[in-house]
Amino acid sequence: MKKICPILLISIVSLFCMLSCETFEPVAVDDSALLDGPVADLSAAEHIQFLKGDASFNNQVFSSSNGLGPLFVSTSCGSCHLGDGKGHPFTTLTRFGQTNETGNQFLKLGGPQLQHRSIPGFTPEQIPAGATFSKFMPPANTGLGFLDAVSDSDILLFADPDDLNGDGISGVPNWVELKAYVMPRDGSVAQNGKYIGRFGKKAATYNLLQQTAQAYNQDIGITSTFEPTDTYSGVEIDPEISNQEIQDVVFYLKTLKAPIPRQADSDVLSGKQLFLNVGCGGCHRPEMKTASTTIQSLSNKVFYPYTDLLLHDMGSGLDDGYTEGSAKTSEWRTPPLWGLGLSKNSQGGEYFLLHDGRAKSIEEAISLHGGEGTKSKESFELLSTEERRKLISFLESL
């Protein structure tokens, strides 16, 4: 009996482990603490496409053997959008152009985007003389399908170009020219042949297909049938990625869930009231709804992004002298605030807020609001310390 003991013990332990293994494995982080993951109620087929897109977005790494560059900014979508969250100065990109809204004058010189890295043997691009530029911090990619499915007419309801309501906030759409491969949404509104852009820091991108095809091309140096021009040579070359893969990534982006708010305690609730009282909600609109779309989970849904998808003049402090589409240099699209509290988990433990990541805290981001944001910033600063704390804890709960 004595002899058998240790072996018996090992066998029993092994068997026990085999049968109850999951108890000894790391538990899943709560869904509300993560930005990635699909929207609820996708069908099995939709789930499969989501997973394919997920693999392309997060795991497909480009190197010189599968098309990287030769000029590039990063090697995969996931390298810049870690965990689908915001980025870091390491993953920031630079765009260059000019101060007026006449369209980018530097396309022939490698514009609009600077590819400041290159594979060995090539020289990275430099900002041409005379160009102005702006740095862009990667935004979170969550809930994009909801933003994509809002109707143009709803966005226009938020716009108030002449500030008729006198709240100091105007808000205009970015009217952009459509790329040939971009199909306007049903019921979209056009003005002089231009359409309402809604993605990107300046809302210069019409939809997620355009965003994805351009990201492959401009950020990674991957050509596609949509964006066939090699950023290095300036000539059209064979596609380096299939249409299917791009569409899978677009589907993935569309079906990433909306961030789930956390800890709705009384501080957070009164913080939310204060947020609305000081006028933050004039731009960071709490509620929107989607029109009907082909993806059931996104159709006719009310959601809470805290944006109006419109451009606002944010004052000279945030004016980099660079523009896209019809946006002015001081105009920025209101960024959605959902997921704000989880930013640090993808930014390496720090905040890098505003379009270029210059704000190291939420307070600093607010204090840098100028132009149309001045009034509400000043009201925020008039709040008591306690009230400001509550407002911030509300933002962190998003």
Added chain:
Amino acid sequence: MKKFLTSVFVVAISTPLWSQVDSTLFRRVNKDTSKLLLNMDAVYNRPFLSVGKTPVALGGYVEANWQHLGTDGLTEGHQFQMKRLTLFVASSISRRIKFLSEIEFEGGTKEINIEFASIDFEFHPLLNFRGGVVMNPIGAFNQNHDGPKWEFIDRPTSATQMLPATWSNVGFGIYGKKYRKNWAYAYELYLTNGFDDQIISNAQNKTYLPATKLNRDRFEESFNGEPLITAKIALRNKKVGELGVSYMGGVYNKFQMDGFTLDKKRRVDVWALDFNTVLSFSKTYLVGEWAFVNVDVPDTYTQQYGNRQSGGFLDVVQPVIKKDIFGFQKSVVNVVCRFEYVDWNVGKFKETDGNMSEDFVSVVPGISWRPTPLTVLRLNYRYNWTTDILGNPPSKTAGFQFGFSSYF
């Protein structure tokens, strides 16, 4: 000859057939145990069977396991894995000329590699020549990697992913040993084909020396015509243990093509320290290795591919029972633990001067049972923490693994 061929065939196919083999045909080759053995002796310090009266000896080992690992709440469930099957063929061509080859089948037949195939000439104990496919003596694990020698199911991450074990190349070199009282001193020096630029351009999205192993041409063609130098000195004291210092370095990029200069020569340099010892008071066996990798990555490339890496492992093996178990005489039960660390990207971001993370930490406690010294059954519990380059909250993987590894 016919008998020999049949035996080779029998050995080459699976173990269940053993029972049908006339085992009197095989003879265990006696190992020379009178001398102090070092890590560098590992290739020949293996159990061999010789067949009849032929000068050829055969051997090999097999490793298989079950595992159930979960990462952040997701699991791939029960996995049964045939990790590898390795065959050795050794022959004494003359008293001082010998040949050994090692062929490995990994993950079924997904990968078939010649790990070793060289001929050794002994001119003098201090001067031996070895040529063919050699195992570069960087660290200790690379040369001493046989599964049955270790108490853990997985090979150490720092040795197999930061250093590229098993890492063999075509080339040649010299080695020698000297014994004096309780001491053994040894050196090794090889020139081989080396790395290529996949080490900084690969699907891992990080500097990854093993990426060169994907280059199928490397056994017949050097990527850039520059040799990789690998050198090691080791010393062993009978009472204290063994200490090795090794270096491996060369040019990894294609700096010229058809006479045109493409780039400057860019080097990869690796330093490693290894040791092993048995603590006399507790009979605890300790074995470990630490290595530093330096790669000259172009400034215009991306810091995603780090120019410095460091990492290592420490295995603690404590025998707790040594007695007959199920009739296996003097079988040994060990309580074991492995600690592993790799920093894939040592240094700071140019943009922020903040630390680049990309770390791997792992702790693997376990129990192993050696019914005979040639066979080990292992139960491991593994816990890994993997941090991305920005240092965001780590992804955690953990779970149980159970398996065996045995020479045959």
